[in-house]
Amino acid sequence: MSTSEGSPTVERVPDSAISVFGDSWPKLEQFAAMLVAEGELRGLIGPRELPRLWTRHLLNSSAVAPFVPEGVAFADIGSGAGFPGIVVAIMRPDLDVHLIEPMERRTTWLEDVSRELSLSNVTVVRARAEELHGAAGYDAVSARAVAALKKLVPWVGPLIAPGGRLVALKGERAAAEVIEAEKMLRKHGLRATSVQEVVVPGTDEPTRIVIAERVG
Ligand SMILES: C[S@@+](CC[C@H](N)C(=O)[O-])C[C@H]1O[C@@H](n2cnc3c(N)ncnc32)[C@H](O)[C@@H]1O
16 A cells, blocks of 8 residues: 555655565555654654655665665664664664664654664664764764765764774765865775765665775
8 A cells, every 4th residue: 555645745655666675665664654644743854855755765765775784883873754764774674773863852753663663673872973972883874964074074983983984875966075075084084985876766866875984
C-alpha cells in the first residue's frame, strides 16, 4: 500500500524506491508512514516537505549508505527528523549508528522511531557535536544540511577516528565548499578525497557527497 494514500499532499512512492531499498524496504516504508503521520505535527518537517518526502529526503539520504565501510562505528551529526541517520541505520544493520542531535524534540522523535522500527543498531545522543570532542570517535561521520563544510569541519573533524571518513551530503556548491574549507580540512587532518555525484534512481537531481579522510 502506498503511504501517499488518503493524502494528496504526500509524494507518491517512486517505483524505484523498492529496488533502491531492497531488503530494508518494509522498515523504510514504516519510517515514511511515521513521518507522514507525525512529522509535521511534531514540528520535525515543514508542510512543504511531504510533497517531496521520497525524492528530496528518503531517496536522497540513501546515497550515503554505499560510502560507509562495512561494520563500522558511524555517526550522523544533526540528524533532525532522521536524515540521513535513520535511513542509513535501516539500510545498514551492520553499522553501529549514533545519531547526534542537540534538540530534545528531535532526539525524542529519533528514539521513538528506533523503538517502533526495532532498530537495535541505533543509539541516540543528545548533544552538539563539539561537546563530544575527546569523548567519541567514529570510523564514518555523515551530515546533511547542518552547516557549510568550513563550519562543519571543526565540529566533526575531532570525532573522526584515524583512517575514518567524513561523508557529507551537499548541494550544487559542494566543490566550492571544499575549496572554501581547504584550510580547515588541513587543520583537522582531513584530506578531501572526492566529490561524488550520485543520481539515486527515482530522483531528478544529483546528490553530491564530499568524502574527506583522516590521514594517519
Ligand atoms: C537543518 S537541520 C537538518 C536535519 C537533517 N540532517 C536533514 O537533513 O533534514 C540541522 C540539524 O542540525 C542540528 N545541529 C545544529 N548544530 C549542531 C551541532 N553543532 N551538532 C549537532 N547537531 C547540530 C540541528 O539541531 C538540526 O536538527
